[in-house]
Amino acid sequence: MATLLEVQGLNAWYGESHVLHGVDMRVAEGETITILGRNGVGKTTTLRTITGIVRSRKGKISFDGSDMMQVPLHKTAHRGIGFVPEERGIFSTLTVSENLLLPPVVAGGGMTLDEIYELFPNLYERRASPGTKLSGGEQQMLAIARILRTGVRLLILDEPTEGLAPVIVQRIGEVLKTLKERGMTILLVEQNFRFASRIADRFYLMDHGQMVSEFPVGELPQRMDTLHKVLGV
Numbered sequence: 001m002a003t004l005l006e007v008q009g010l011n012a013w014y015g016e017s018h019v020l021h022g023v024d025m026r027v028a029e030g031e032t033i034t035i036l037g038r039n040g041v042g043k044t045t046t047l048r049t050i051t052g053i054v055r056s057r058k059g060k061i062s063f064d065g066s067d068m069m070q071v072p073l074h075k076t077a078h079r080g081i082g083f084v085p086e087e088r089g090i091f092s093t094l095t096v097s098e099n100l101l102l103p104p105v106v107a108g109g110g111m112t113l114d115e116i117y118e119l120f121p122n123l124y125e126r127r128a129s130p131g132t133k134l135s136g137g138e139q140q141m142l143a144i145a146r147i148l149r150t151g152v153r154l155l156i157l158d159e160p161t162e163g164l165a166p167v168i169v170q171r172i173g174e175v176l177k178t179l180k181e182r183g184m185t186i187l188l189v190e191q192n193f194r195f196a197s198r199i200a201d202r203f204y205l206m207d208h209g210q211m212v213s214e215f216p217v218g219e220l221p222q223r224m225d226t227l228h229k230v231l232g233v
């Protein structure tokens with residue numbers, strides 16, 4: 001499959017602190033990729049650097065053939081990359097439907113509001129509720145749903161299941177599978193290994209600001225010993 005995102009030799013810094021030390025990774029169109037790794041190894045920073053939030057960076061980020069190193073943060077979505085950060089970013093004073101309609105549509109092919117409500121019936125029921133009244137699971141669904149309208153081709157998620165009840169985690173897994181069936185390319189960081197193993201096509205294992213291995217889901221059984229050691233899963 002064609003490469004949608006290619007990252008080569010990516011370095012990133014927070015002030016003097018050098019956090020990414022040459023990240024190499026590739027995401028093909030339609031793939032679901034999960035980045036695994038212990039706390040503090042640079043997973044979130046990798047996502048934040050790819051999306052352009054962390055600007056102190058060097059290396060190559062190519063998306064759909066264009067050089068993302070030259071693209072300002074506010075144009076990232078226009079190029080087709082949507083990001084759901086760990087903190088979700090729901091506007092608490094706006095209702096569910098207002099939150100949904102907020103991000104601009106950047107390309108054709110996004111979902112209509114009706115399609116979104118069909119995929120997330122709970123959001124339809126809560127459409128007039130303010131963001132403050134939503135549960136953590138509903139906020140996560142809304143944060144994902146909001147991006148689907150925009151027409152982005154790559155959905156990047158930072159720990160989408162964090163702090164959520166098992167039944168909600170399962171629902172988020174179903175949603176991501178549905179999106180994948182619709183052709184969405186998905187890149188996520190996830191600590192919940194069980195969840196990740198059900199949805200990912202391929203994994204990257206990160207340590208000390210680098211990708212130290214990469215393997216398809218089919219190789220999980222023979223990788224489990226290493227993963228146990230590295231992640232404690």
Ligand SMILES: Nc1ncnc2c1ncn2[C@@H]1O[C@H](COP(=O)(O)OP(=O)(O)OP(=O)(O)O)[C@@H](O)[C@H]1O
Nearest residue numbers: 014017019037038039040041042043044045046189
């Ligand atoms: N805004 C920031 N300013 C300075 N240092 C930061 C900042 N954010 C993260 N760091 C540091 O950068 C390193 C990588 O953090 P990062 O959040 O990318 O790790 P992670 O693998 O996602 O771990 P976690 O699961 O704990 O979020 C850590 O040492 C962290 O303390």
